[in-house]
Amino acid sequence: MKIMTLRSPAGLDNIAIAERDDPGTPPPGAIRVALHGSSINFHDLGVALGRMPTEDGRIPLSDGAGTVESVGEGVTEFAVGDHVVSCFFPDWQDGTPTIGDFSRTPGDGIDGFAQSHVVLPATAFTKAPKGYDSVEAASITTAGLTAWRALVVDGKLKAGDTVLLLGTGGVSIWALQIAKAMGATVAITSSSEDKLARARDLGADFTLNYRSEPEWGRKVADWAGGRGVDHVVEVGGPGTLAQSIDAVRVGGHISLIGVLTGIGGEVPTAALMGKQARLQGLIVGSRREQQDFVRALEATAIRPVIDRRFALDDLAEAFAFQQSGEHFGKIGIEW
Known part of the structure; x- marks a missing residue:
């Protein structure tokens, strides 16, 4: 079957098409999934560029969605034909965090979803949101669930809260949609006036260009009545934390x-x-939190923002587009 691999030394020029034996039929407790879509994240780009060293020949992409083709003995949660989506931490089923690295994250510590079929434990998937295609469904695995956990699970977001989002990438745009659906008021930053206009179209209440307003933290606090915002989804790191x-x-x-x-x-x-x-660090979320997120998506009718879709063969081109910073929301991979 067809796969994409990352050869050493890592780099976009070393993403290649290859063949691998079909994974066959699922053993007890597992399911076979025909994959049809993924989305790319900053983490995936880090692996592709070698910033997060991985094995030679690793199959990239931490997000994957597709259709169940067969189920192993004892699997009752899924049936043939179900639309499913992967979990970022396939071993973190529920409860408080117990994993602090990427040793079992698809596309990093283990093979990811840039391939036509997988056979994995049923617990490595959840059902996809009803009405989503595979690219849309795959966008919830990393970016969507991260935004959900930040605001709803850890932040206990409630109607009337104020939220600050940094930039217009996948996590931030998911957070904008979630926050507005929950009745929050949202501020968002970008260096692009065009992207700020698109954010306003999605419901952003206050937009700010951080290049023209380098002290944007104070501006946002003033906008929030002088008291500051209730929640910040901080995706920048050390260069933005002070603001x-x-x-x-x-x-x-x-x-x-x-x-x-x-x-x-x-x-x-x-x-x-x-x-x-x-100040709370977090990495994505558990399978249970993803199931809760899927229910919320079906209740609110939120649809993810997919900027562009690339063919699997054009994975390196998709990463190059991500590097350019021109995207708004998510970048999809479809096959």
Whole structure:
């Protein structure tokens, strides 16, 4: 069967088409899935570029969705023909976090979903949201669930809350849609006026260009009545954290998700202490949280924003487009 592999040394030029034996029929507790779609994330790009070293020949992509073709003995949750979507942490089923690395994350520690078929434990999937195609469904695995956990699971978001989002990538646009569906008021930043206009079309209440307003944290706090926002979805990392702390209210919540500006840097500890804010790191979520998210999507009729779709053979081109920073929302891979 056809797969895409990442050859050493890592780099977009070393993403190649290859063949691998068909995985066959599922053993007890497993399902066979014909994959039809994925989406790419900053994490996937890091693996492809070698920033997160992995094995030679690794199959990339942590997101995957498709149709169940057969089920192993003892599987009752899924039936042939069901539309399913993968889990970022296939071993984290429920409860508080127990995994702090990517050793069992598809496309990183284990093979991912840039292939035509997989046979995996049934617990490595959930049902996809009704009415979603495979690219849309795959977009919930990493970016969508991260936004859901940040705001709803950890942040306890409620109607009337104020939320700050940084940029217009996959996590931030998912967070915008979730926050508006939950009755929150949302501020969002970008360096592109065109992207800010698109964010307003999706319901953003306050938009701010961080290039023309370098002290955007104070501006956002002023917009939120001078007290600051209740929640910040912090995807930038050390280069933006100080402004996020300025923007959050006393006793507010900052979800530390991204490292777009680097993996380490100075933390303004006095400012954070003075705000008495909760700064919480997180990586995606559990299978149970994904099932809850799917139910919420079906109840709210949210549809993901897919900027462009690429063929599986054009995976390297999709990553190059991601590197350009021109995308708004998610980038899909479809086959």
